[in-house]
Amino acid sequence: MDKQRINYLLQKYLDRSINDTEKQELFNLYRKIGSQYAEYPDDRESVSERILLRLNEEIKHEEKRGGFLKPWKMVAAAVILVTASIYLVNRHWSSPKEIVQKNPQKQIILPGANVATLTLGNGKKIFLNSANQGKIAVQGNTVITKNASGQISYKVVNDNPSTNDQQIVYNTITTPKGGQFKITLLDGSNVWLNAASSLTYPSTFKGNERHVELRGEAYFEISKNKHLPFTVAAENINIKVLGTHFNVMAYENEPSVNTTLLEGSVSLTSKNITTTMVPGQQAIGAKNRNEITLHFVNVEDAVAWKNGYFSFRKENIQTVMNKIARWYNVDIEYRGNISDKIMGGTVSRAENIAELLNYLELTGIAKFQIEGRRIIVICK
Template sequence: MNKQEFIILFEKNLSGAATPEEIEQLDKYKDDFDINDFSNSIKISEQAKIKKRIFKRISSKINQRSSRIVFKQYWWLYAAASILLFCGLSFLFQDRYFKYSENKPKQFSSNQNLIMPGSNNATLILSDGREVNLATALVGKIIDDHGLSIHKVNDGQLKYEVSQNTKLASVVYNKIIIPKGGQYSVSLPDGTDVWLNSASSLEYPTSFSGNERRVELSGEGYFEVKKNSHKPFFVHSGDFTVKVLGTHFNIAAYQDEFVKKITLLEGSVLVQNEKESTVISPGQQALTRNDTGYITTRAVNVEDAVDWKNGYFSFRKENIQSAMRKIARWYDIEVVYQGRISQKLLGGTVQRTQKIEEILSYFETIGIAKFKIEGRRVFVKTD
């Protein structure tokens, strides 16, 4: 089998279109498969085309796969990884797309179903102090007050509407609070859409009057700002402010994180604090450190920054403490460390719908730490 025949069969296998005979042919070929000879034979001019074709197949296949983490690694994924190594995507295969077999996750406690993944859950605080539990509120109109309507569009989405020609008596503020183990999205009166991660909150006016739009974020949120060149949009979070006209960006500004991150997907944003300001472009991330307050920028894979919105945990060169902070927010748990904290770095992506035992099993399998669950406390032993 030459390299072109292998690539064709490999793509068919990923897409699920391979016949039993073709799968058997791939299995037989593995015995004589030489990764180095194969990858070295690929011309530079062919690498981009191969990368694009295989990546497309993999992306399609991953969307169809079950949510379980499996721990059986197939030889042909290693083959693809060797090819993609030359195309700069070895990490993608090594950690992001490996699935592992039907082995049951390790049992860390006797109460296996006590800790469940997060869900659509939030509390809406109205201007008069009333609170609305959005998890239990019925779909439909929640508030109808002098031209202002607030709708629960579906499970997990809130929408504000202001009738045309309506002039509200004064500017009043609402606040949506997302607890640990929750997530929610809100469509603001100007048409801006905001997705909020666990342990986050957003305060905003029920109408944007004047010549600007201002909101205040705590935690993490993804914004798709409705463009209005005459009325800039400001997001204030902690010690910094983001100014935009119309764009897509993510802000991760949890109080327990040493670095705050602003990641731009589309458009242009100005990030500023008391010390300095900087403009970032799509594919860039601005970082502000708690100790210095200075703003630095870097190029990033923007998908990593918004994986939470799409239902994933994305870990890229993170230590166990950073990873467990994400997990603690989503599963609403307390993390307790025992012994010396490991500085080993991990990488990869897992679905947020997974049971926590499955994710912890994955961490143990790659040698990051050992775990024990007692109630809603997860003990991490890294020695």
Template sequence: MSTSERLTYLLEQARLRRATSAEYRELLQLISSDEQGEIVRLLDTWHGAGTTESTASTEYDHAYWQQAVKEILDADNSARQPVMLPVKNRIYFLQRYWWAAACIILLTAGAYYLSKQTRQPAVAVASPVKDIAPGGNRAVLTLSDGSQITLDSAGNGILAQQGNTRITKLSNGQLAYSGSGNPEGKILYNTMSTPPGGQYQLILPDGTGVWLNAASSISYPTAFTGNERSVTVTGEAYFEVVKNEKMPFRVKAGNTTIDVLGTHFNINAYKDEASINTTLLEGAVRVNIAQQQQQLRPGQQARVMANGASIQVVDHADISEVMAWKAGFFSFNDADLPAVMRQLSRWYNVEVKYEGRIPQRVFTGEIGRNLTLSQVLKGLTKTRIKYRIENGNRIIIQP
């Protein structure tokens, strides 16, 4: 097999996320020794751009790519802790090879544009500012009387009593409810809220597990009574619902209601996203809007647009991309720049603004959520994304 054929194979394996760790290392070695611009020409072919003549004359900055790879490899070693994560039914040490994913982001987004644009001087970034740490387990619990408990700083053990229900912070950091509710029969409600840069786990009174992503909330009764279990969600949450046919589980999010018997599913209902997405991992759910409803099978995703006019069903949702946040990483599959920045904004608690036209870039790859903001932004500069940071927490994306 020729070098060109081998490079084609490795790029395709990486693009499809099928490459082994050894293949990633081999690809990186080929990138570093790519004197003739084979990568740029192959990406041109994938994007269907140009003719043989134009491709052959493509300018290729070998020194630029060598430096790009070197900077990725020289990133803070403390961020490369091995974490086992499922991706496309394969197991990778994501943090150990996060640089490989970053290289794929560079390849799929950066090289193509670099090959089509006149070379610009190196990107000038604003003066160094204090780095921003990644998010963590942070949340606030609002009790039925309006009082609040900051969960990340609260000690383990019983935190409060709501009627006959005890609220306990477990040794693993989860919040759990146990008991029989209010002896007077009055339904008491609690709300757990995560700030930007926060996430948290909760065990509801019926044993249902809930994982909240950043800038999200869930409101629920301290004990489930009557003929249904009903909760309200904003932002993003993953549920593992305990089955109880006599008391169906119901989730309300914006203009969408999800009816559940017992199942695992994720709901993304951020207000700044174009749709409310419900993705089913196992079991069965029914998504309802106005007078329309749609039953989902495992692997399907229901999308409800902001106007709530209809339900669009995706038959083969990318489960690994949907569940990446819960597993501890970002996953992008042909995501545009605003989609990437919305996720970074929530996790690092930063504001994102754009000056002029938004750069047209497409990003594919996975990066751990335990990296600092500067480490993540370093990858953006390799795709000729120019930015500056103001007031410590505002990212300005420039033309």
């Protein structure tokens, strides 16, 4: 069995980027496997294909951090890995339509994935998770490519002076609820977009600055260029840097724009207020009044989403549920008096949503019910 091929097709199927030919190939492989082994009892049907994929992601994340899984996590990982592997190989494959018919009342809510749409300056839309690897668009002397990891990047392929006077074209990359994506801009800067976010930027940087506009949340690693500062417009805040690492959270349904600096130096401006940040600080720009406040924070909390985790340190139930709603693509309904008590803790973004809500219930602040794609928060 070509395990690499099955994993490749399965990932495309889960990301909804698989084409009809690949889907048929995947179904045929699973039917072939299913005919060779006994089928699991019905009560194992609740096991998700994503368990194995998400577990691998978490293990890779731990290795990247240079740490080790705790002993109990290693045991749990081994059990889940074996269970998921046997389940995926041994069960008889059902098409999505067949699964829905077996469990018409149950809707599986999966964590987010690498999903985004690129809108070019001419209005053309490219669905990046389904786009083929390689060149996906050309704008003047700039080529947009998608690599094997599913990320896109910009590169000048013909630095011809005759093309340097071309009109600047603005592109927008947009992630839906339940999506995230990484992009490398023409100057080599890397940007990670969180769920329900968008970044508008020129295909090539000209003039006296590198300017982009953000809605939602993004983590920036900016290439240094002292002659060409990088600027970000996010709601009522303008951010100016020369080369640095920082995170910006600027969702419309949040009360403030939060900028967290990990490395370098950042200058923020809001109307007639300008302030400079140092690493380890977070700037809170209130939307309903003209002020920016600075305080030192644990910067890992701000970029936890990029590293595959939720961090709920000193956050209230509404802030927590906003994060969950964006990543799992669900609606939130509150019942009762909403508590202003704060939470704490870190949870994997690969977690099953039911397990995540069970964890939150342990705080005693609220109980949760799942109805379709709606999470009902019953406040105490």
